[in-house]
Structures are given as C-alpha cells and as structure tokens.
Amino acid sequence: MTPFCISVPASSGNVGPGFDSTGLALGLYLHLYVEDANSLLFYSHGESIPTEDHFIWNIAESIAKKHDITLPACKIQEVNEIPLARGLGSSASAIVAGIELANQLGNLHLTPEQKLQYGTEIEGHPDNIAPSIYGGLIISTVFAEEIEHIQLKDIDVDIVVYIPNVELKTSISRNCLPDSYKRDYAAKASAISNLTIAALYSKDYKLAGKLMEEDLFHEPFRSELIPNFSYIREEAKKNGAYGTILSGAGPTMLSVTSKGNGPMLRQYMSNLPLLADYQIEYIPIDYQGISIQD
Template identity: 55%
Template structure:
C-alpha cells in the first residue's frame, strides 16, 4: 500500500509587467497526505477548503483522473487528507497548486514516471497558461513562454528581497479580472509595455532593485485595467512606497497585492501596513525555492 505526501507552494504571477510570463513561488503550501486503501476518501483540513461531499467533485481528484486517463491508467483508490494555507481566489495561485498536486497524485499512484517537462505541459493544459504552474512546480522565479506549441522556461536566481502580501477578505475570480482586459494594444503601447517588462527583469538580474520596483509599477498590460477591481489599490501602493518598498503590484489577477522590499525590512513594512489596513491579512512571505515536493516517509510525519 502506497503512502506519501505531496506539497505544492503558492505562487504569484506577473510581478507587474511580466504579464502571463513571470511567476514566483511563495512559502504557503497545499499539502496532500495520501494512503492507498480499498475505497476513495477525501478530507479537507483547512478553512480555505470546502468540505468534500463527493470525492468525484473534488478538483484535485478530477485533475489526477484526467492525468491517469492520458496514460490509459485507472487511479487506485486511496484516502487523501488535504491541508492548505493558500486562500482561494486571491491571486496566490491556489488553482495552479491544486492542478500540480493532481498531476503529481496521478504520477505517484499510477507510476507514470513523468518528467518535469511533462508535468509542466499537463499543468499548463489544465490551467491555461504556465505562469503559475511553473513556479509551483520548480520553485523560485520562473519566466515562461509558449513557442511553436512548446513551453520554454528559465528559472532565475531569487533576488535578495523580502515579499509582503496584503490579502483582503474578498475574492476575485480570474475570469472576472480577465474580462476587463482589452483584446489588443496599439503597436506603440505594446512596445512600451514590452520594454518595461524587459527592463524590470534586467534590473532584477543585475540587482538594481530600485529600478526594478519602478518598472513593476509601470505595467501597461493589465494593472491599469484591473486597478478598479482591487480594493485600496492606490492607497496600498502609496503607503508601501512611504515605507520604502521598491515596488507594489497586483498578485496575479488579484485582489491580493504584494510589495518587494530590501532583505530584512519585510517585518517592518508588514507592521506598518497592518496599522494602515487592519482589515487585511498582511503577511511577510519568502520566495519558495523548493517547488513541488514528494515525501514517501509520511508515516512518521502525520497520521493518515
């Protein structure tokens, strides 16, 4: 009887102008404790997850089943206990984490021996784009592009920055945030948006974090259109800048926003922003370097 644990980090897409291309993993995690048994049983152990009434309606199970079927396999029955500290519909990649957990669940239960490239492709097929699934899989900051139907990616070294997230109590569905975006940009606007993204990334890689933060806040692809959907969008950016944040952006489609600040100053920024926005969960986060992990020794970690 197999017994294992899968953990997948949260993620934040875009970093401002890196629209649908740049993502970073964050140290909040979705965790599955899995044990084979004679029937299906799924239990959610998190305030962020709804109780399971029918295992076939569970999103992670559905992804795992689809993945198994791609290889003409049938999922063995098992008990899955799910923990998560990733809030749903907040722009922290909860869907991508669940997708990658489902892919890995099938990989482990059906002995698929999937490569990382296959996992990334499957995750992208289910999620629609790779900007969240890539960091959820690999950890760190990952830049992706789809070229000739192939997913190309590069993982870059994590910058020496602290990350502070401002998580509101309200949800914002990705579909809603997508609907406000224009179908096209003029050539002039597209060129300016692309240049901003290029300079932001180059600044990160060369350690010019002040310029990187400035470029983060100059996005033309999505933030100007989504700003009206994000509670306290301008005031959060303004107050974070007062507290010496390099840049503050929408996390994914929102409504969470995140700031990047010099290493060691995250707690100070979080304390200041908590006083200004008491209705928010203000969290100091780290860039997760591990990505998706599988542990086969769960018997000593948690009772299943």
C-alpha cells in the first residue's frame, strides 16, 4: 500500500436562514494519515484507539460491507483541527472521512454523488456532508432517493469564527425548535432564505449579511442557548461585519465580512474582555472539499 492522506474540511451548516439545506466548507481539516501495517492500528492525536470504538473506522466498515469487501490491515493516524460539538460539522467531516477511507482502502471508485448519498443516509440531511465533499457553498435537498445540490465557488468574503470553550450537542439545540410553523411565518422565513441565496449569487454581500441575521427558522429559538450572542453580533457589525450568525446549531458564531477585513475583525474581537476564553479565528473558505495526498 502506498501511504496516503485524506483531508476533509469543516463546514458551517444553515448559513443563516438556509436551515438544513445550506452549508459552507471552511479551512479547518480532519486528516487521516494511512499506511501499510501487519495489523489494524488506529491512533488519534498519538493515542491508540480500539477500532471497534472508533466512529470513523465503523463508518468505513459499514461502507465496505455494502460492497461485500473486507478492508485491509493498515495504520491510521487521525489529526483533527475541527473542534467537537461546536457547530463546525465535526460529525459530518468524520462521516465523510470514513466513507473516503473505505473508498481508498477498498478501491471502490465511488463518485462524489455516491459519497453524498452514503453520507446523507448516515447524517440525516446533506447540509454539512455536501460542502465537506465538494467545497464552497452548497445548497442541497433530498428528493425521494435523490439528492440535488448546487455549488457556489466564488464567494468574495472573509469569514471569522468565534468558538466558545463550551460544547453544545446538536440534539439539545434541535430540541428547542418548534415542531411546526404557521403558514404566514413559514412563507416569510422561506422568502428570507431565498433572497439570501439570491444575494450571495449576485455578490450583494451587504444584503446577504443583513438577511442572514433575519433568519426565522432556528436562530430566534437557539440564541438563548448561545453565550454572548447579541454582544458578538453587535461588536462585529461595528467593525465591518456584513452579518453574524450561528454556525450550524452553535455554539460557535460566524461573521461574514468584506474581503481583506477578516484579519482586522479577528484582531479587534480577540481584544474584547468578554471573549477572552474564545478561540477566534479568521478561516478561509475551502473550495476543494475532500482531498487525497500521497
């Protein structure tokens, strides 16, 4: 076996009002370094992990089983830059990594569409899976057994993220959402979502940022779970942010700002005493998606 490395980007789901249908790939990565070995060995940040307990390997084996193959012995070293349970798509990245691991070890020659199908079946919806596979901004939805998606690659903005030192499980954040919306409310929420995507496609980023903050599907219900939600939004806007939103289900927040302003916005926000415990980063948008290096 020739050694290889799988790299999968993080992702930010929803992007404001694109609830469960829009995701953005970000330049934080989960890496798997794979090489030949006489027995199966899995290390996570240098620590040996039993493979039967490892989520990524279990995903890989489930994909191999679908194709009636047995994966060969190998040594896998995981290095993960994506914070867990912070709203940056860590579970989706792990799922995609497991699918690609099976693809490479089993010579399955899976198409991106097949990877998206498998990932969506496991995750439940494609909004984080799709950008981790394709890169860029992806709008996607499931029709019967088909997943339709559109990719937007040329987004001329900078991204700054605010990662608090607390976890928030997606299940908890999802449980605070209503089971249904009244027709007029849903129509307005849908219109905001539609116009946000149109603004992004037309490169009207000021309008897009404004509309992102007007989401009605999830942010009004989740904001109380998020530390410093209003404070971060207000301070970021004072310093050039077009809009600041939850990243996925939170608790990470994400600002969209003009190209070139990201490092300055990051510096300003990092100096705020209330955010002293936050990891605040200027992160580029990833346009490649999953990649394999020798």
